[in-house]
Amino acid sequence: MADTALQRSASTADRATTGPQAPGFGVSGDELLRKWSRGIAGAIVGGAFGFVLVIGLRAISDLPIFQTEQTGYPHVVVPVLTGALGFLVGFGAITYWLRWALGMPTEPEDHADHGAASWRDYFTFNTDHKVIGIQYIVTTFFFFFIGGFLAMLIRAELAQPGTQIVDAASYNSIFSAHATIMIFLFVIPVFAGIVNYVLPLMLGAPDMAFPRLNALSFWLLPLAGIIFMSSFLVPGGAFDAGWTGYAPLSTGAPLGQSFFNIGVQFAGFSSILAALNFLVTIVTMRAPGMTFWRMPLLVWANLATSLLVIAATPFIAGVQFMVLFDRMLHTNFFNFAAGGDVVSYQHIFWFYSHPAVYIMIIPGFGIISEVISTHSRKPIFGYRLMALSLLAIIVLSYSVWAHHMFVAGMFSWLRVPMMMTSVLIAIPTGIKIFSWLGTLYFGKIHLRSTSMLFALGFISSFILGGISGVMIAMVPIDIHVTDTYFIVAHIHFVLFAGSVFTIFAGIYYWFPKITGRMYDEKLGRVHFWLTLVGTWGTFVPMHWIGMDGMPRRVVDYATQFGEWNLLISAFGFLLGAAQLVFLYNMVVSWRFGPRANSNPWRAKTIEWQVSSPPPRFNFDQIPRVVGGPYEYGIPGARHALMNESEKAPGHVSTAAVAAAAGEPSSQ
Numbered sequence: 001m002a003d004t005a006l007q008r009s010a011s012t013a014d015r016a017t018t019g020p021q022a023p024g025f026g027v028s029g030d031e032l033l034r035k036w037s038r039g040i041a042g043a044i045v046g047g048a049f050g051f052v053l054v055i056g057l058r059a060i061s062d063l064p065i066f067q068t069e070q071t072g073y074p075h076v077v078v079p080v081l082t083g084a085l086g087f088l089v090g091f092g093a094i095t096y097w098l099r100w101a102l103g104m105p106t107e108p109e110d111h112a113d114h115g116a117a118s119w120r121d122y123f124t125f126n127t128d129h130k131v132i133g134i135q136y137i138v139t140t141f142f143f144f145f146i147g148g149f150l151a152m153l154i155r156a157e158l159a160q161p162g163t164q165i166v167d168a169a170s171y172n173s174i175f176s177a178h179a180t181i182m183i184f185l186f187v188i189p190v191f192a193g194i195v196n197y198v199l200p201l202m203l204g205a206p207d208m209a210f211p212r213l214n215a216l217s218f219w220l221l222p223l224a225g226i227i228f229m230s231s232f233l234v235p236g237g238a239f240d241a242g243w244t245g246y247a248p249l250s251t252g253a254p255l256g257q258s259f260f261n262i263g264v265q266f267a268g269f270s271s272i273l274a275a276l277n278f279l280v281t282i283v284t285m286r287a288p289g290m291t292f293w294r295m296p297l298l299v300w301a302n303l304a305t306s307l308l309v310i311a312a313t314p315f316i317a318g319v320q321f322m323v324l325f326d327r328m329l330h331t332n333f334f335n336f337a338a339g340g341d342v343v344s345y346q347h348i349f350w351f352y353s354h355p356a357v358y359i360m361i362i363p364g365f366g367i368i369s370e371v372i373s374t375h376s377r378k379p380i381f382g383y384r385l386m387a388l389s390l391l392a393i394i395v396l397s398y399s400v401w402a403h404h405m406f407v408a409g410m411f412s413w414l415r416v417p418m419m420m421t422s423v424l425i426a427i428p429t430g431i432k433i434f435s436w437l438g439t440l441y442f443g444k445i446h447l448r449s450t451s452m453l454f455a456l457g458f459i460s461s462f463i464l465g466g467i468s469g470v471m472i473a474m475v476p477i478d479i480h481v482t483d484t485y486f487i488v489a490h491i492h493f494v495l496f497a498g499s500v501f502t503i504f505a506g507i508y509y510w511f512p513k514i515t516g517r518m519y520d521e522k523l524g525r526v527h528f529w530l531t532l533v534g535t536w537g538t539f540v541p542m543h544w545i546g547m548d549g550m551p552r553r554v555v556d557y558a559t560q561f562g563e564w565n566l567l568i569s570a571f572g573f574l575l576g577a578a579q580l581v582f583l584y585n586m587v588v589s590w591r592f593g594p595r596a597n598s599n600p601w602r603a604k605t606i607e608w609q610v611s612s613p614p615p616r617f618n619f620d621q622i623p624r625v626v627g628g629p630y631e632y633g634i635p636g637a638r639h640a641l642m643n644e645s646e647k648a649p650g651h652v653s654t655a656a657v658a659a660a661a662g663e664p665s666s667q
Helices: 002-015 029-060 073-089 095-101 117-123 129-157 168-203 212-232 256-284 296-326 342-359 362-376 383-397 401-405 411-426 426-438 451-475 475-480 485-515 523-547 561-593 656-662
Strands: none
Touching: 029 073, 029 117, 073 256, 073 296, 117 129, 129 168, 129 212, 129 485, 129 561, 168 212, 168 256, 168 296, 168 342, 168 362, 168 485, 212 256, 256 296, 256 475, 296 342, 296 383, 296 523, 342 383, 362 383, 362 426, 362 451, 362 485, 383 426, 401 411, 401 523, 411 426, 411 451, 411 475, 426 451, 451 475, 451 485, 451 523, 475 523, 485 523, 485 561, 523 561
């Protein structure tokens, strides 16, 4: 099945025009202008249609034409949704499916626009997984700096007791937008960007299984970001119920909360479409010889993540629609006075959002495995157990959601089993820690590599975040520190010192492959050390003030915490400044960095066996996998043969062993 799908995709690629010199390759300036003009016109027409639809329906229903209660404004909310869909239609992002749905002839994909000939190709609907990967990465880092700016506002306000910069309502909107942007527009989708670029290359595939769906999954993301940020411009200000959007706080919040409800839908559908694509690509488009036990751990990690995304994300989409219906249509899902169940919101939300914690870290586990193996020149210790532990997390992640609700009024008998499963899920994570340490043991560790520094920084920092997670899994401790800065410290050690460190490790590791340039290692090390010091200086003290009782989500606090908060803010600004070093290094190196060879790290996996950047269709010939991906130190070992004339001297493949035994080889 894998071979058939791969050959079919390769055959399609071969029929297409190839190379930058091919007629029609690349988007011209006039064509780009036309596409964006159609997209903007589609947004205007779609918004106008939504506005007229609302006004017309209210008129024929003898309702006031304009409803301007803070939970209303249907003449604003509906056009936001229809305008975004109109942009996708005008821009050509869903043209193929619209023509199919209307019974019109569909246009076959001839791959004429596949790849990028200039910067203009990154601003259009492009089906090349490499272009889409770069679009994801650049866009999500744009939102990363917006979210970071909001974090700096938060720390400036909290540097001293009292209100210095913003009032309480604005503060609520700022910290809500900060968390929402960092989670839905950076951490989750940036992993999709990195994986989008490298996963087909790792598998030996010419592209993703569904290129059009892949492109659509990206273009949903900036729409979500625009909707989130637009909430600051509407009456009543931006959404202010936190990234969790708890009901009934969110059902009675101002108009901006509806923008949150809609934005989450676009971000969620983006994740689902990307995960479907990854899953089908992994299952059906592996190169010949690429058995599951020969897949790199990043592929295993993304297989696990995709299963989580597909199964869990519909829950947050559903619960946000329920909130939107309560706000706009006066349903009573979460209105206790009308028979609604308030606590049910938390059950549905955390049934997604605790698996989402692993969606935000499991791809990072795969990245760290690639980096550590390469830069310690050793095979991954316990490779199969590492892969199985990733799958174990999938199962266990659905059994721990209610540990977020120990003080929410849930059934008291449910606390103990949730506490036990919450502690149990630390076991597969602990397996990874010991596996990485086992890989490092007696390895030839390359500390001059920035990606390796971030990998090591991740291990030490993530251990602390994991330990605090085990602490708050215990009911008595959780009751004591709930809604304090101890929780803020824990989530930031898991997501920043955890997920973001792995993201930086991955960006530095694959930067030469993506850009064809080498970055400045000296600036990389400056970025790492400032980030590490800033992270620990910012978030470690939060544990202490949290245990002493400082509440989170407050604009003002008791004067006894003033000195600690001043210290935290100082380190926070250091952490923010460190990211400017990263930005400068990436931008300048992308343009002026030394040329990178195909394999500067001497890695074994397939993506490092092609040029940097890779060819337009990835491979001249489909590779044939003959061994594992991490066989460092084994004379003559090869992971894959890149053309038919190559042989792997001194290495006996699984297929050869099976043939000698008279047995069929497994694919």
